[in-house]
Amino acid sequence: MASPFPILSNASAVPPPSAHPRPAWLRVKYFGGPNYQDLKRIMRTLDLHTVCESARCPNMGECWEHRTATFMILGNICTRACGFCAVPSGKPLGPPEEDEPERVAEAVEKMGLRYAVVTSVNRDDQTDGGATIFARTIEEIRRRVAGCRIEVLIPDFRGDWSALETVIAAHPDVLNHNMETVPRLYRRVRKGADYERSLELLRRVREQAPQMATKTGMMLGLGETREEVLSAMQDIAAQGTHILTLGQYLQPTPEHLPIERYVHPEEFAEFKQQGEKMGLKHVEAGPLVRSSYHAFEQEEAARS
Numbered sequence: 001m002a003s004p005f006p007i008l009s010n011a012s013a014v015p016p017p018s019a020h021p022r023p024a025w026l027r028v029k030y031f032g033g034p035n036y037q038d039l040k041r042i043m044r045t046l047d048l049h050t051v052c053e054s055a056r057c058p059n060m061g062e063c064w065e066h067r068t069a070t071f072m073i074l075g076n077i078c079t080r081a082c083g084f085c086a087v088p089s090g091k092p093l094g095p096p097e098e099d100e101p102e103r104v105a106e107a108v109e110k111m112g113l114r115y116a117v118v119t120s121v122n123r124d125d126q127t128d129g130g131a132t133i134f135a136r137t138i139e140e141i142r143r144r145v146a147g148c149r150i151e152v153l154i155p156d157f158r159g160d161w162s163a164l165e166t167v168i169a170a171h172p173d174v175l176n177h178n179m180e181t182v183p184r185l186y187r188r189v190r191k192g193a194d195y196e197r198s199l200e201l202l203r204r205v206r207e208q209a210p211q212m213a214t215k216t217g218m219m220l221g222l223g224e225t226r227e228e229v230l231s232a233m234q235d236i237a238a239q240g241t242h243i244l245t246l247g248q249y250l251q252p253t254p255e256h257l258p259i260e261r262y263v264h265p266e267e268f269a270e271f272k273q274q275g276e277k278m279g280l281k282h283v284e285a286g287p288l289v290r291s292s293y294h295a296f297e298q299e300e301a302a303r304s
Helices: 034-045 060-065 100-111 131-144 161-169 183-189 195-208 226-238 265-278 295-303
Strands: 070-073 115-120 149-153 174-176 213-220 243-248 282-285
Touching: 034 100, 070 100, 070 131, 100 115, 100 131, 115 131, 131 149, 131 161, 161 195, 183 226, 195 213, 195 226, 213 226, 226 243, 226 265, 243 265, 265 282
Parallel strands: 070 115, 115 149, 149 174, 174 213, 213 243, 243 282
Antiparallel strands: none
């Protein structure tokens, strides 16, 4: 079916979005109420990082006011320098902090969470990429907060499948690994990663833990075509993946990759429809959608 929306393969043929005001559907409401302030206090008191802050998520105010946040473990310096990501990159200041899993679990308890999301920077300097800390964090949350469901958003561990098995063995409820973009743009967008390796990671989780929900996400607006998006979605569905998130890429700073175009909400709705036809159990798609946005509802939809 031909798309009514012009997704151009040559993005330079149109003026860049920076030349135009941000469209109305990308306006973010400000939230800064008591829950937001309380969550911020808990994070600072326990010396924890969140991807909400480090990645400059547009939904941070809304999510924090509703007492949900994504914990970022293994420090706040990433060993890769992806063109889209606002998390600082460079050489980590030291090894992972051994007490971090306990501090995350304490924060989950103090926040009264029933659904916790844990992600990390890339730690290519570590033998297991930080997999052991991921596993211990899952175990500590389970020990301290009975009944809390846990989603982890993991790196690719450079294809170290024993590291992946370490995380799987800790039994998170949802295992998420983001594809981020289409194959043609990988070298520019996602340095140090490999499209086929990320697909294999999703496939291995489904083979080794068929009861575990698998999830991935992509950003749109980096110059991909409609056909490339649909092809990547088909690849993702072919791995047996349950949940897919699609959102608008937003340039964190002028030094990051430019926005090639703003994707209209109706296009996101079309991709959602197409993805569910492909067999994905749930597709969360919209301009402000991020990997952990409405994560609890996504997991419930995938289980239904």
